[in-house]
Amino acid sequence: MSNHAHAAAVELFEHHRGLLDRAVQAIGERDYWSPFPESLKHYPEEAVKGAQSAFEGLLGRHFALAGPESVARVGAERSPYGFDLGVSYDQYDAEALMTRMQAALPAWRDAGPRARLGACLEMLQRLNALSPTLAHAVMHTSGQAYMMAFQAGGPHAQDRGLEALAYAWRAMAEVPETARWTKPQGKQEPLVLDKRWHIVPRGLSLVIACSTFPTWNTYPGLFASLATGNPVMVKAHPAAILPVAMSVRVAQEVLAELGFDPALVSLVVDTPEAPVSQRLALDPRVKLVDFTGSSAFGDWLEANARQAQVFTEKAGINSVIIDSVRDFKAVARNLAFSLSLYSGQMCTTTQAIYVPRGGIRAADGFLSFDEVAQGLAGAIRCFLADNERACAVMGAIQSEATAQRIQACRALGEVLLDSEAREHPQFPGARVHTPLLLKVDASARHAYAEERFGPIAFIVATDDSAHSLRLAGEVIGEKGALTLGVYSTDDAVLDRAEQLSQEVAVALSINFDGGVFVNQSAAFSDFHASGGNPAANASITDGAFVSRRFVTVQSRRQALA
Amino acid sequence: MSNHAHAAAVELFEHHRGLLDRAVQAIGERDYWSPFPESLKHYPEEAVKGAQSAFEGLLGRHFALAGPESVARVGAERSPYGFDLGVSYDQYDAEALMTRMQAALPAWRDAGPRARLGACLEMLQRLNALSPTLAHAVMHTSGQAYMMAFQAGGPHAQDRGLEALAYAWRAMAEVPETARWTKPQGKQEPLVLDKRWHIVPRGLSLVIACSTFPTWNTYPGLFASLATGNPVMVKAHPAAILPVAMSVRVAQEVLAELGFDPALVSLVVDTPEAPVSQRLALDPRVKLVDFTGSSAFGDWLEANARQAQVFTEKAGINSVIIDSVRDFKAVARNLAFSLSLYSGQMCTTTQAIYVPRGGIRAADGFLSFDEVAQGLAGAIRCFLADNERACAVMGAIQSEATAQRIQACRALGEVLLDSEAREHPQFPGARVHTPLLLKVDASARHAYAEERFGPIAFIVATDDSAHSLRLAGEVIGEKGALTLGVYSTDDAVLDRAEQLSQEVAVALSINFDGGVFVNQSAAFSDFHASGGNPAANASITDGAFVSRRFVTVQSRRQALA
Known part of the structure; x- marks a missing residue:
């Protein structure tokens, strides 16, 4: 990473700083708040009108992303509305992918919280602009109706992503970057140390997406990990790759523009016949796993991915x-x-x-x-x-x-x-x-x-x-x-x-008998899952959801007399 | 718990509020700060003079604490300075102890963060007053010299306890108790919900103490768990029970005076021949385990106490x-x-x-x-x-x-x-x-x-x-x-x-070549362990050390029109 890249990312941070500060305020107050409008009326007319054809332009083609050499092409998504998407995606050698992402980690870590937040906030803004098109991809993978796919897959998912950024920023900002420590010694000279604290990511992060909410359930883990310095592999569900791939592309574009390796956010695809999640989740370099899906696999992850912090949302009896x-x-x-x-x-x-x-x-x-x-x-x-x-x-x-x-x-x-x-x-x-x-x-x-x-x-x-x-x-x-x-x-x-x-x-x-429903969960106000019963071992999003994604490493130097 | 008890605990909170606020400021600034003086000169002369005989008064006797019926008496501590302490302690039936502590949990949970903090802050103040005597108990179990036993076992340990309280308070206070959520609906009436958030403890907490720093390494887990609502079993090392027992007694006195079950903090003792930690650590009611000691047992806890959040400090090669x-x-x-x-x-x-x-x-x-x-x-x-x-x-x-x-x-x-x-x-x-x-x-x-x-x-x-x-x-x-x-x-x-x-x-x-030493770690400034290498899976004390000890449970009620 060049200094220029770092400066550009910090500029983005300053540019989006007001939004971030407002989000931090929101998670503290927990009144209704959303920066991403849930009505199509608030999106540019041409973006809304062109969404359908933009989506159709993706069908029947290869979807290219940054990554190591492709070793295979997979993709067999079929819309629940009755047609094949015909999109293919690159599969990478897992070793090559993780080696590349590990190599990209130090620059991302050393860029620091502000630069990382700047990049992540920019990603969310661009995802928001893409919402009308993204909605078609969510609709034709999850089966959600268009309006829900737009809201839940677009602005509401972006809200959850921003919420994770707000928690991550708050947690990281609680640790000062430097301090001078001065301990009085009575009549003698005080002891003086100059201290520094570094936010150090855990390692590689694996976010395993689900087929029903491919963006809403993915963005919290993705952005919480990325903001705290961890490169993220987003493993899409074989039935709902496209909205994840589109999201990864946006992230990669921002990273590349800033001079970071775009593979810091990488798409991982597999097939129902040859799933890859288990192997990735057990790799010693993978230190964070986010999962939404079945209790069977969630429980397996909790029991077996011992080298990682594991965040699961599983089944339950609502x-x-x-x-x-x-x-x-x-x-x-x-x-x-x-x-x-x-x-x-x-x-x-x-x-x-x-x-x-x-x-x-x-x-x-x-x-x-x-x-x-x-x-x-x-x-x-x-x-x-x-x-x-x-x-x-x-x-x-x-x-x-x-x-x-x-x-x-x-x-x-x-x-x-x-x-x-x-x-x-x-x-x-x-x-x-x-x-x-x-x-x-x-x-x-x-x-x-x-x-x-x-x-x-x-x-x-x-x-x-x-x-x-x-x-x-x-x-x-x-x-x-x-x-x-x-x-x-x-x-x-x-x-x-x-x-x-x-x-x-x-x-x-x-006593919900009006226009709010038990199954709705509002970012910045509702904690989605508590993490305290078998349906989920973590809440999306609370302090514990982000604080476990980094450690703080200090250095202290005896101040020169 | 009566309302009176609750009010008294909240009064203690208000009484100690300045100290807590200052501690929260300290963990944010990380300059030198300590509220508990490390010089004996700042302690009442009679407390210092009477410490030796107060300690001797405990020797050769049974040390009584609140708890369920005693099923055995154990205790075979021998001072590294060459004499037997001759103190015995009650052993409880594990089932009876955990049943009682579980029964005491709801009142402690429902008392809320302020009441719990009030009680915990009062415990630390009383422990501080006890420091000169406690120092003898630390000295004659750990082998530390008296001055170090006084500082590390007294004020510095209390600093670490207060630091854990500051983190716990900050994390809990980040969640508002209530909020009104008002979502505009264009020209229609807004949607309005009244929301409440409860800090809900994980369950029973087991703190496994070590023989070398029986208070310093124990207070962070003890106070972090207790403040967030979890009843705490403090399992003393068989060679260093007395300072732990004295600390538990102080906690029990405060709890009892406030009308809580004193067994919310209970002492657990065992012998090298019949250790109890493994069994307790695997009990489904035990949701938190803090451990300081060998890598072998720490690794075992991490691998096996799957129902619990496990915080370990183990061996390493400094x-x-x-x-x-x-x-x-x-x-x-x-x-x-x-x-x-x-x-x-x-x-x-x-x-x-x-x-x-x-x-x-x-x-x-x-x-x-x-x-x-x-x-x-x-x-x-x-x-x-x-x-x-x-x-x-x-x-x-x-x-x-x-x-x-x-x-x-x-x-x-x-x-x-x-x-x-x-x-x-x-x-x-x-x-x-x-x-x-x-x-x-x-x-x-x-x-x-x-x-x-x-x-x-x-x-x-x-x-x-x-x-x-x-x-x-x-x-x-x-x-x-x-x-x-x-x-x-x-x-x-x-x-x-x-x-x-x-x-x-x-x-x-x-470049430490003056009056500060690499093995010293100052509360409110130095993070003790990072949690990011095999010597410890957690830091004492950071945000992750407390945020995993509770979950947030919300209720939302449709506001009456």
């Missing part, structure tokens, strides 16, 4: 407890949207809804268990009656395995609402299925207390709300969860729920 | 590189003191001293390798010539194993300075041995590149300073180290050393 309500119709509408959004493929979507079999109190009277169950089924049916709206909310089912799971789960309980295949108005080949809602008894834990990923939910009949709370606590304690919703007009129940949420370290949402 | 000097006599005096202090039983004491076999440049001319080697041996001999001063610096050898190791190591190289047994002026039975200094070739890695705990050091003949730097880097990369000292008048060598220190994440001390 739950809702209905004790009593002010307005059942509003509750049902809220839950209907929650369960339909992206066909239940969010890591925060509710799976188990606990309802006393004796029914619940509502402001306007009493509702039997069946009235609650049928009311919810009806609300979903009603919400999805307009097929165009339904498809715009549900999107498509990401994988065939999830579509098959819906069918397989029909036998697990009494069907309250059957899943239907739907025809997508624009994409006739799209894999669209409405939610399956089942009724089960509390004793059927084998049914509802295993993660059933996809649009599959259970209404669980319990003895009473105390039983609901106890059951939810047991299941979450054992299997984990990212979200717990509670509906109650009884302060004692809410107090108990608040206690329970601490006991099993799950985020609690109380 | 090193010094001599390239060129301004004033060799001053360097030799400085190193002589370093090597003699507490008979080399500090985790920061130099073991390997790399010197080019062609000699070094000095301001006043050239020095051959032998002149350097003999000069250092002579400086130690001279420094220890006065037996009374020697004993006041060296103290006693903590364990018979270390005394035997000195003998066993004599065969590892050419003896430059042989170890001598000395008679202690006050304690004829004291185990006192002067340092052993050996000369070896760089090729004799089996000799100098294995930890030789105790007053055993090697002068290693290298090809040149580049070789010294390379060797030190290799050895530290492989075996770890807490300290690296470099002497050079050549900026290029110092720059390379500064790079090297980052590559192997070791704290660097440059």
Whole structure:
């Protein structure tokens, strides 16, 4: 790295400094804040209009990135909306890649926090400008509907990236770069040392992306590692490479312009037949692993990647407890949207809804268990009656395995609402299925207390709300969860729920019957996962998410007399 | 816990708030600062005068603490100064202890950060008042000389405890307790949520103390865990229980006075024949383990206590590189003191001293390798010539194993300075041995590149300073180290050393030839260990040391319209 490069990166830091300072303020205050607009109206008209063709221009071609010599080309992404993307990507020899990234580390480390933050902030700004096009890539890999793919894959993902930068900057800035240490010695001359502290990265970072949120779940680890000095291999899910590759390209462009090796952020691709994550995760040079995906592989990483700090987000049994309500119709509408959004493929979507079999109190009277169950089924049916709206909310089912799971789960309980295949108005080949809602008894834990990923939910009949709370606590304690919703007009129940949420370290949402949903998580305000139950061993994003990515190394020099 | 107890703890917080704020300022500035005076002159005269008899009053008796029913009494401490302490301690059934501590957790958690900090700050103040007496207990378990036992075991240990509290407070205070989240919706009413965040402890904390620094190495983990809400079992080393027990008693008194279960801080004792650490460390309720001691057990904990966050400080090969000097006599005096202090039983004491076999440049001319080697041996001999001063610096050898190791190591190289047994002026039975200094070739890695705990050091003949730097880097990369000292008048060598220190994440001390020593580590300024090489998987104390001890759990409630 030349001094010029360093100066240019620090200039970018100064340029974006206001944004960073505002982000640091935001994580301290935790009110709503987002620098990246979630409405397409705020993006340049030509960028929005040209997004579709820009995306199409990427299809059926090789996607070139910086890296060592290519040893193979892979890529077999198929849109959940029914067509092959036809994009190929370079595979590198793992040894060659890691050797190159290790060689690039010292310059990136020595550039220091300001230069690294400058580069990372610039990457986010450019990613934001790319959002309308990125949205198509997210849509046609994850299956999210366009609007969600735009928001969750674009500005909301960028928010999460910036949030990670804010945490990283705050943590690094807590350590002064230098200090003079002067210890009085009574009447004698004081002892004086000149001290320096260096932020030293852990080593190579491996970020293993998922197929459902290829950017939202990837940016926090990517930016937290990169800002703290660690070169990052982003291992894309074979079904959702393109949005990751586009993100890596933006990062590489910024790095190259600043005179750093663009391979400091490298794309790693593989195939379902020959996965590479295990081997990479065990390499002694890999000191950080971020993973979003199955509990099986997440648990394996935690158990085996012992040389690394491992951050996992895995499966869980997100739950809702209905004790009593002010307005059942509003509750049902809220839950209907929650369960339909992206066909239940969010890591925060509710799976188990606990309802006393004796029914619940509502402001306007009493509702039997069946009235609650049928009311919810009806609300979903009603919400999805307009097929165009339904498809715009549900999107498509990401994988065939999830579509098959819906069918397989029909036998697990009494069907309250059957899943239907739907025809997508624009994409006739799209894999669209409405939610399956089942009724089960509390004793059927084998049914509802295993993660059933996809649009599959259970209404669980319990003895009473105390039983609901106890059951939810047991299941979450054992299997984990990212979200717990509670509906109650009884302060004692809410107090108990608040206690329970601490006991099993799950985020609690109380009486959501309006325009906010239990499965939504807002950057700069909501901690996504707590790291305290089996659904995730880390929060995205908190202090512990960044502080483990670097160490502080000091030097102290006896001051010359 | 009653509301009264909570109020009293918060009152203590307000009472000590100035101290805490000053400590937070100190860790941000990292200049010299200590609130706990290291001179006995600043302690009440009667406390100092009565310390000896207060200590003697504890000998030959049972030391009672709060806890579940006692199932056995153990204790066989023998002073390295040659007498049995004769103190016994209660052993508890592990199940009963952990059940009780788990039961006490919710009240301690719910008391909140302010109340917990209030209690912890009060504990430190009382420990400080107890320092003159505590010093005798540290002296007659660790073998440290009285003055060092007083400073390192008293005020310096309290500094480290307060430092951990400052980090814990800063990390917890970064998360607001509540916020209103208001998301604009264009012309519609905004979405409004009321949010709360709870600091939730990980679970039970196990702090495994060592025999050489029973308080200094224990307080950081103890106070970091306790302040963040985790009940703490302090497992004392069988050879150094008393100072730990006295510290636990102080903590229990404060907890009991405030209406908390005193067993929130519990003493765990065992015997060399029936150790209990392994079993406790694997218990699923134990979520935090702090350990200072051997690499073998530290590595075992890291590999096996998978349910816990594990913080270890283990063995390493602390090193010094001599390239060129301004004033060799001053360097030799400085190193002589370093090597003699507490008979080399500090985790920061130099073991390997790399010197080019062609000699070094000095301001006043050239020095051959032998002149350097003999000069250092002579400086130690001279420094220890006065037996009374020697004993006041060296103290006693903590364990018979270390005394035997000195003998066993004599065969590892050419003896430059042989170890001598000395008679202690006050304690004829004291185990006192002067340092052993050996000369070896760089090729004799089996000799100098294995930890030789105790007053055993090697002068290693290298090809040149580049070789010294390379060797030190290799050895530290492989075996770890807490300290690296470099002497050079050549900026290029110092720059390379500064790079090297980052590559192997070791704290660097440059040209120490005055009144500061490489093995000293000052709270609020020096990070003790980096956590980035095999000598320790964590730093004491940095952000990562505390942020992993709690998770943040949120609740959000739809605001009533």
